[in-house]
Amino acid sequence: MTDSITASDVAAPSGQGGVSAALRIAVLDRDSGFIQVLSKRLDRLGWEHRVLASPVPADEVVAMRLSALVVDLAVLGPQAWEWLERLCGALPDLGIVVCTGPSTVAQRVRGLRLGADDWITKPCHPEEVIARVQSVVRRRRRPSGRATETKPVMAGEVEIRSDRFQAFVAGSSLDLTRREFELIELLAAAEGRVLEREEIYSRLWGYTMVRGDRSVDVFVRKLRQKLEKASPRWRYIHTHFGIGYRFAAESLDVDSVDVVVPASVPADWDPARDQSELARAHEDRELTSDAL
């Protein structure tokens, strides 16, 4: 196996909910060199991460809402097995990657049997750690689907529900088509920022807009019609001449002078989504270019 690896080889096919959406992981280790190098990589990936120097009770780990945990068993001392077992029992959905010094086959087998998802032997390349964490999380994610990310977005009178691919006003559906929904979702996610036509087009259609294409305008019109019919006292999509469109719910009622309600999201919303996908291709490229 002497193949050379190029960026295109490794670049992952950009899936919707791609594997490399930003993850949240913790590293339980004391090897400062390892931690430093790994942290740097994690930063670049845009993953939230946290370094722990000593064993943490399961409850606290729960509270961290991690996707995965990288742990050096050496830190745990003699109670390593017990701790590992308890943690795996308490958090069956947590990805656990043991990354530790030389070990026997028996130890590795035991760790894996106790519930660890992978076992890496130090010294190891941080990139491999990341790849293995991704692999573990990828497999973990599939079942739960998007059950977790079902946060409705509100703006004015409309409620945008990604889980239903629909927008609602007072409980009744706007009956949006796929593209219409993608459009309102995109605009609403921009939280009042102006989006240029080109950007809208490339995000929805996946390729760059050719000059003179009126598709975006047409869909904006259709959306406006449906919004107007369902929620006449509000304006949602605002034209910015020569630039594009901005989404912001504005009431037309006289009494409420200037009610402006930008698209809002639940408090614990994770902002990194959009960027992460872009960052991803980027990331992958870097990953393999320098590495190895």
Next chain:
Amino acid sequence: MTDSITASDVAAPSGQGGVSAALRIAVLDRDSGFIQVLSKRLDRLGWEHRVLASPVPADEVVAMRLSALVVDLAVLGPQAWEWLERLCGALPDLGIVVCTGPSTVAQRVRGLRLGADDWITKPCHPEEVIARVQSVVRRRRRPSGRATETKPVMAGEVEIRSDRFQAFVAGSSLDLTRREFELIELLAAAEGRVLEREEIYSRLWGYTMVRGDRSVDVFVRKLRQKLEKASPRWRYIHTHFGIGYRFAAESLDVDSVDVVVPASVPADWDPARDQSELARAHEDRELTSDAL
């Protein structure tokens, strides 16, 4: 590696639904010594297994209905990456463990990124291979553990009983076939969310849907027919054009203006994770109690 591992140490107590329930795996390798030793272990575990000496097209792998595949990339030759990628793409639910000779970090990262679930470097102990396969499969299986959940799900007039693989209306069975039942179960479990065709397909068929496949539609139709016949005053499966289907019981009766009853579960429902967690810890404990 000083510990000696004997089969009895690790051999799974023939648990009924344990992690080590019999798996079905294939080994794609030509290293006769390795194969022989591994096969012997697999026999003792009671796993169905099959040795392949040369790359097999994805379709055939599908037909084998495997839990996992252990593969030595050396067997695949230069097209190893391509083959791996295609296989992972087609069978997102298949556990893939690469077990191959010395490799670079880059190669391992690449393999994992392409969809492999683990990567073991030869020479390796067969017990570790087995433990890693189990680890991969354990993670994969979690969601589908329906054996224990015997809570009937109600939606409109239909009652879905996972324990009987049937749905009932007013006590009489709909006589659903296996696929039909899996479909209604999947849809109902989504609790009113829209499921995309691709997702439905990959969850029911286990591999990725090719464009133009109408299987999902056909089964939706069959389901609708049976539901319609048994419960004419309700609509259950709703089409979302260009996306997929959504399950929600809606009454057609005029008096009840807009009765919408999303799939619900009995009041005493416990997000069944509890049980599975318990079950899991249990298994794991057994597995390791004697070992090492």
Next chain:
DNA sequence: CGCCCTGTGAACATCCTGTGATGATTCTCT
């Protein structure tokens, strides 16, 4: 004042879904 941009409606092409039928495969019972 003229140019370019946007709003609008409609025609057209395309894609998607519902449906019935057919052949292949698997299962069951003898």
Next chain:
DNA sequence: AGAGAATCATCACAGGATGTTCACAGGGCG
């Protein structure tokens, strides 16, 4: 093992929903 039934995979076709493109009208901007 073999016949028969049940189940599944696949196809072709029709109707409808959706997306795309066009032409024209109105309005902002220099």
